[in-house]
Amino acid sequence: MMLAKQWLANARDVMAKIEETQMGNIRKAAEIMADSIEAKRWVHTFGCGHATIPVEEMYPRIGGFVGFHPMVELPLTFFTHITGEMGVHQFVFLERVEGYGVEIMKGYNFDTRDTMWIFSHSGINNVNIDVALEAKKKGMKVIAFGSAAAAKGKQTRHSSGKTIFDIADVVVDSCAPIEDASVPVKDHQDKLGPVSTMAFVTCVWMTVTTVAEILVERGFKLHIHPSHNVPGDTTAKQRLDEALAVYKERIGGV
Numbered sequence: 001m002m003l004a005k006q007w008l009a010n011a012r013d014v015m016a017k018i019e020e021t022q023m024g025n026i027r028k029a030a031e032i033m034a035d036s037i038e039a040k041r042w043v044h045t046f047g048c049g050h051a052t053i054p055v056e057e058m059y060p061r062i063g064g065f066v067g068f069h070p071m072v073e074l075p076l077t078f079f080t081h082i083t084g085e086m087g088v089h090q091f092v093f094l095e096r097v098e099g100y101g102v103e104i105m106k107g108y109n110f111d112t113r114d115t116m117w118i119f120s121h122s123g124i125n126n127v128n129i130d131v132a133l134e135a136k137k138k139g140m141k142v143i144a145f146g147s148a149a150a151a152k153g154k155q156t157r158h159s160s161g162k163t164i165f166d167i168a169d170v171v172v173d174s175c176a177p178i179e180d181a182s183v184p185v186k187d188h189q190d191k192l193g194p195v196s197t198m199a200f201v202t203c204v205w206m207t208v209t210t211v212a213e214i215l216v217e218r219g220f221k222l223h224i225h226p227s228h229n230v231p232g233d234t235t236a237k238q239r240l241d242e243a244l245a246v247y248k249e250r251i252g253g254v
Helices: 001-021 021-039 048-059 088-094 101-106 126-137 196-217 234-249
Strands: 041-049 068-071 117-118 141-146 170-173 181-183 192-195
Touching: 001 181, 001 192, 001 196, 021 041, 021 126, 021 141, 021 170, 041 048, 041 126, 048 068, 048 117, 048 196, 068 101, 101 126, 101 196, 126 141, 141 196
Parallel strands: 041 068, 041 117, 117 141, 141 170
Antiparallel strands: 181 192
């Protein structure tokens, strides 16, 4: 069990570092997002590969609320075939293709009151940078979550010469190590136990709860995705339907 405890200790260290160093940046990001949601606009969420997991975590999700719009590009997330169609080789190639993110952005309608929230561990891959640059062109604020300090000095793959962290209005550092995997294994070069997903999800809920806190203080009604698994809660289905109805009504412009 020693490796299990080592991974757990590494994960706790990352979470502690987030709390110690990122509360101010989380608050700044949350204020921008709250402005978008209060205006009945969107916080668009985007990532590639395992950085789509935090996107899927926030909405639709029990305990999430309307205001977050997931932008999940299937070839950049569904690579669990591993080989063959939509496999790992294709994914690694596609996330580095400059211009792909520009084409993704053409599929949506945006507003200057929107926020673009991007997850990128290293900050150097082209699709994320495309999306960030296009969002800025459209007048949106860009929020980037990733291993900003650990990635400092890494060369971007984008012709702009910028990383996602250079472009963003606010950066929240996930505090994960740049190699991500954190547990060394005897007689092996590569480590086990990545911590970036845990770090991203930690940052997501610290941020989303802060957005909620800000909005409630402003008197804004949250449409929360309720749990429908609690015995005796006879109105859960009604509350779920109401939240989805609000989402459906508002998503028309996107």
